[in-house]
Amino acid sequence: MLITGASGGIGRALALLYAAPGVTLVLWGRNAQRLQETAAACRECRAHVLTREIDLADGKAAIIALRADDEATPCDTVILCAGLSDMKKTSEKTEQPEMVLELGLVNYATPAALTMAAAERMQARGGGAIALVGSVAAFHDLPFAAGYGGSKAGLARFASSARIALAPLGVRVSLIAPGFVDTAMSRRIVGPRPFLVTPENAARHIISAITENRAEVIFPWPFRVLRLIDKFTPRPLREAIMSRISADQKPR
Ligand SMILES: NC(=O)c1ccc[n+]([C@@H]2O[C@H](COP(=O)([O-])OP(=O)(O)OC[C@H]3O[C@@H](n4cnc5c(N)ncnc54)[C@H](OP(=O)(O)O)[C@@H]3O)[C@@H](O)[C@H]2O)c1
Numbered sequence: 001m002l003i004t005g006a007s008g009g010i011g012r013a014l015a016l017l018y019a020a021p022g023v024t025l026v027l028w029g030r031n032a033q034r035l036q037e038t039a040a041a042c043r044e045c046r047a048h049v050l051t052r053e054i055d056l057a058d059g060k061a062a063i064i065a066l067r068a069d070d071e072a073t074p075c076d077t078v079i080l081c082a083g084l085s086d087m088k089k090t091s092e093k094t095e096q097p098e099m100v101l102e103l104g105l106v107n108y109a110t111p112a113a114l115t116m117a118a119a120e121r122m123q124a125r126g127g128g129a130i131a132l133v134g135s136v137a138a139f140h141d142l143p144f145a146a147g148y149g150g151s152k153a154g155l156a157r158f159a160s161s162a163r164i165a166l167a168p169l170g171v172r173v174s175l176i177a178p179g180f181v182d183t184a185m186s187r188r189i190v191g192p193r194p195f196l197v198t199p200e201n202a203a204r205h206i207i208s209a210i211t212e213n214r215a216e217v218i219f220p221w222p223f224r225v226l227r228l229i230d231k232f233t234p235r236p237l238r239e240a241i242m243s244r245i246s247a248d249q250k251p252r
Helices: 009-018 032-044 059-072 097-125 146-169 199-211 222-232 235-242
Strands: 002-004 024-029 048-053 077-080 128-133 171-178 216-219
Touching: 002 009, 002 059, 002 097, 009 024, 009 032, 009 199, 024 032, 032 048, 048 059, 059 097, 077 097, 077 199, 097 128, 097 146, 097 171, 128 146, 128 199, 146 171, 146 216, 171 199, 199 216, 216 222
Parallel strands: 002 024, 002 077, 024 048, 077 128, 128 171, 171 216
Antiparallel strands: none
16 A cells, blocks of 8 residues: 555544554655654554655656555555645735646646556556545635645546546546645644544545545535535626635745
């Protein structure tokens, strides 16, 4: 099993839920200390743990790393959880172009490429499961987070297309779309985080999506309702509502 973003909130919770005697975990993260903390906690549960420090903004390096890790430890399940969020601060006129680029690479381009790299290897062994962690931000036009929402919308469309393409090869693809989860990422938000869930709760949703081979899991449930409302609201009304919504964040 390979988990990206294992040094962070949801990825760490996932690693800990899977950690057990006889289980091999390949954990990826960028921050060495946080990654080793996760690895140590998983080893306490007597899992066999391998780690890799990697910056997913470098997609080509990530593809090479996945092939190397899967060669050494064939992975039947890959959870692409790492992600980055950002929004326009109220003091700024536009989102930062460099950050919009990084969001596209880390949240969309690299996980999409890693999905195909993993699928290529899984199909040769008869199949496997891949979960892509997106966001409910994919389903709404967020004027203060076009870069984040756009990257997650791209991931959502990629996941639903790849699911159809890879099913005949025995590779199951699931998209996970969380609302607010209480991790370092959402703690940067200034203002309310409605329907907040714990990272452990999020991890349980992800595990059951994989076990049940679900195409898409949106949680908690009020975000499923919001998505439907958004879908059936006429564009002029939607734009009028969304243009009145603002948000802010604390520095990283
Ligand atoms: N928290 C929420 O409210 C929420 C809501 C919807 C969706 N999500 C999604 O859930 C996923 C996990 O987020 P989280 O809440 O657990 O946030 P988090 O605690 O900030 O963890 C993010 C993880 O992604 C890794 N990461 C970020 N940029 C990276 C890069 N360039 N290269 C490699 N790894 C990188 C981080 O690694 P380092 O710490 O080692 O840098 C960390 O392990 C993300 O895809 C996020 O978009 C979260």
